[in-house]
Amino acid sequence: MLRGLVTPRRLLALALVPLILLVASTIYVLVVLASIFGVIPMADDPGSRAQVVELARDGKLALPDDERREWGDTFILPDDLAHASRGGEVVVLRDANSLVVVFFDFRGFNHYTGWVYTSDDALAEDPMGNHPFKAERIAPNWFRVDAG
Numbered sequence: 001m002l003r004g005l006v007t008p009r010r011l012l013a014l015a016l017v018p019l020i021l022l023v024a025s026t027i028y029v030l031v032v033l034a035s036i037f038g039v040i041p042m043a044d045d046p047g048s049r050a051q052v053v054e055l056a057r058d059g060k061l062a063l064p065d066d067e068r069r070e071w072g073d074t075f076i077l078p079d080d081l082a083h084a085s086r087g088g089e090v091v092v093l094r095d096a097n098s099l100v101v102v103f104f105d106f107r108g109f110n111h112y113t114g115w116v117y118t119s120d121d122a123l124a125e126d127p128m129g130n131h132p133f134k135a136e137r138i139a140p141n142w143f144r145v146d147a148g
Contacts, residue, residue, distance in 0.1 A: 046139070048084035049103055052077060053117045056092045056101050085114065093127050100127045102145075111148030117141055 055061050061075035073091050082088035084103060091102040097120075104114040110130065115138075116123060123143045126133040130148035138144050 045084055046142075048081050049101075049115060049117065049142075052081055052084050052090060052103070053099075053101050055081075056090070056094075057099060061090070061092065091128065102127055108148070113146045114144075116143045116145050118143070 052061075055078075056075070061077070063075060073093055075090055075092055077084060077088045077090060084090075086104040086107050089104075093100040093102075099117075099119040101117040102112075102114060103116070104112050106113045112128065112130070116127060116135070118127075118141055121141045123135045123145075126135075126145065126147040128147060132147070134146045135143040136145075
């Protein structure tokens with residue numbers, strides 16, 4: 001009676017299920033840990049970054065309350081847009097004629113990768129002053145940057 005129910009193929013399938021679950025859960029844990037510690041770049045969300053640029057243009061971003069205030073150019077993103085830049089912060093540089101907003105997806109001691117908006121639609125050097133500097137235009141006014 002059990003002879004038709006228990007076949008070598010079914011036994012193999014039953015043996016593989018725990019192995020597949022173990023591998024899948026290990027991969028999941030590694031991905032979560034890597035994203036927490038900044039190894040995996042953040043998801044690309046151009047819509048949220050555009051909203052942040054509008055807030056920066058209108059002067060509606062909050063300054064942090066710690067020692068970075070002296071820089072005057074690091075701003076905290078609102079909770080609903082914090083995912084647009086690693087750490088929920090952006091760097092805003094402005095002068096009389098232009099606006100530059102730096103978004104991070106990786107931020108190290110002397111290196112970062114991310115997106116840069118510039119109202120001038122040109123980016124010849126890193127706005128943060130890092131070298132080497134590599135920028136690729138991804139849309140009008142927007143650049144993908146690897147600097148430091």
